[in-house]
Amino acid sequence: MPRAFRNLMVTGGAGFIGVNFIRWLCDRPDFTGHVINVDLLTYAGNPLSLLGVAERFGPRYHFIKADICDALRIAEIIATYEIDAIVHFAAESHVDRSIAAPDAFVRTNILGTYTLLQAAREHADQIQLFHHISTDEVFGSLGKRGAFTEKTPYAPNSPYSASKAASDHLVRAFHETYGLPTTLSNCSNNYGPFQFPEKLIPLMILNAREGKPLPVYGDGLNVRDWLFVADHCSAIWRVMQEAKPGSTYNVGGRNELPNLRVVEKICDLVDQKAPPLADGKPRRSLITFVKDRPGHDRRYAINCAKIERDLGWRPAETWETGFERTVDWYLKNAEWCDQVRSGEYQKWIATHYG
Numbered sequence: 001m002p003r004a005f006r007n008l009m010v011t012g013g014a015g016f017i018g019v020n021f022i023r024w025l026c027d028r029p030d031f032t033g034h035v036i037n038v039d040l041l042t043y044a045g046n047p048l049s050l051l052g053v054a055e056r057f058g059p060r061y062h063f064i065k066a067d068i069c070d071a072l073r074i075a076e077i078i079a080t081y082e083i084d085a086i087v088h089f090a091a092e093s094h095v096d097r098s099i100a101a102p103d104a105f106v107r108t109n110i111l112g113t114y115t116l117l118q119a120a121r122e123h124a125d126q127i128q129l130f131h132h133i134s135t136d137e138v139f140g141s142l143g144k145r146g147a148f149t150e151k152t153p154y155a156p157n158s159p160y161s162a163s164k165a166a167s168d169h170l171v172r173a174f175h176e177t178y179g180l181p182t183t184l185s186n187c188s189n190n191y192g193p194f195q196f197p198e199k200l201i202p203l204m205i206l207n208a209r210e211g212k213p214l215p216v217y218g219d220g221l222n223v224r225d226w227l228f229v230a231d232h233c234s235a236i237w238r239v240m241q242e243a244k245p246g247s248t249y250n251v252g253g254r255n256e257l258p259n260l261r262v263v264e265k266i267c268d269l270v271d272q273k274a275p276p277l278a279d280g281k282p283r284r285s286l287i288t289f290v291k292d293r294p295g296h297d298r299r300y301a302i303n304c305a306k307i308e309r310d311l312g313w314r315p316a317e318t319w320e321t322g323f324e325r326t327v328d329w330y331l332k333n334a335e336w337c338d339q340v341r342s343g344e345y346q347k348w349i350a351t352h353y354g
């Protein structure tokens with residue numbers, strides 16, 4: 001029997017994947033519970049991405065602006081809303097920011113996860129599942145061949161991936177030591193609607209639209225394994241409903257691509273779908289090779305055989321269909337893009353949340 005959740009706490013539900021997960025859940029006939037979205041609304045949290053969600057869920061949706069590091073507040077929310085499951089997305093998520101200023105990554109990703117785990121443990125009688133969202137970056141960098149499995153040893157290289165690795169270890173320890181019913185998924189790079197345009201794909205689409213330079217790090221041959229965000233959401237839900245406590249699953253779409261290929265594909269799609277550049281040149285002319293990221297992992301690739309075999313999960317999108325849907329979304333949602341780029345959404349947060 002799949003697990004059913006009455007009061008699901010979603011941390012980081014105003015960020016890219018959290019927003020997509022909550023929107024995806026709105027359409028699930030097998031979810032009739034409440035969603036309690038707990039998000040601090042940092043620069044990456046955008047309530048404008050959630051417009052319409054409250055209407056679709058009706059009284060089953062609650063948004064709470066709170067810090068996952070605030071133990072008293074988290075305990076109060078778990079008790080007040082009778083939370084029976086937690087899906088934990090909240091994090092600092094951008095590698096370049098972690099290189100420039102790791103402090104927030106250590107605080108949110110490690111201390112924040114620990115705080116949530118402790119609160120869950122203190123409410124053990126009511127928590128049936130703690131699902132932790134993690135990344136394939138904890139496994140480090142691959143050579144030309146091979147792919148990460150669930151048994152690959154952790155070897156994180158950036159402050160971001162090190163902080164996520166630490167949080168994964170805490171999740172594992174709380175299961176092994178205290179019997180907390182945890183599950184964990186390590187996913188490859190996501191793309192799709194509502195992603196903050198500091199990440200490769202939305203940054204390139206918006207810069208290409210506007211005729212701005214497209215900064216490619218190093219030689220552009222670093223490889224990422226891309227997954228459309230809705231496919232990540234369906235994998236998370238499958239794990240949450242069916243996976244054994246203590247289990248971990250790798251999630252990926254077998255869509256390995258060098259960054260340069262991704263950027264070229266985006267250029268071609270934007271050329272097809274947006275007005276031409278003023279100088280009439282193809283968007284590929286905007287590609288600019290820039291200084292490489294320090295410690296830049298060369299290649300990620302996910303072996304997702306376990307989730308396919310155990311839980312029957314399959315992604316619905318190929319990178320071709322997913323990229324096209326994504327480019328269309330950013331071109332059609334210029335208002336959202338402009339509000340994010342101009343910082344307008346932060347004025348909205350200040351007005352509504354102080």
Ligand code: NAD
Nearest residue numbers: 012014015016017040041042044045067068090091093190
């Ligand atoms: P994001 O940066 O878009 O969103 C993070 C959200 O967390 C934001 O809404 C932010 O306001 C919130 N947040 C930050 N600090 C908080 C705090 N102290 N308390 C409460 N809320 C806080 O990130 P994302 O891309 O949506 O990633 C979500 C999760 O998925 C992260 O755990 C990330 O490590 C993981 N992940 C991301 C990817 C990817 O490609 N984006 C891939 C695999 C795993």
Ligand code: TYD
Nearest residue numbers: 095189198199200201215216217222224259
């Ligand atoms: P990113 O979206 O930051 O995800 P991650 O670092 O978590 O994989 O970057 C994806 C890849 O694109 C990564 O190899 C770094 C590269 N990249 C660029 O070449 N230029 C850019 O402007 C950005 C943001 C990333």
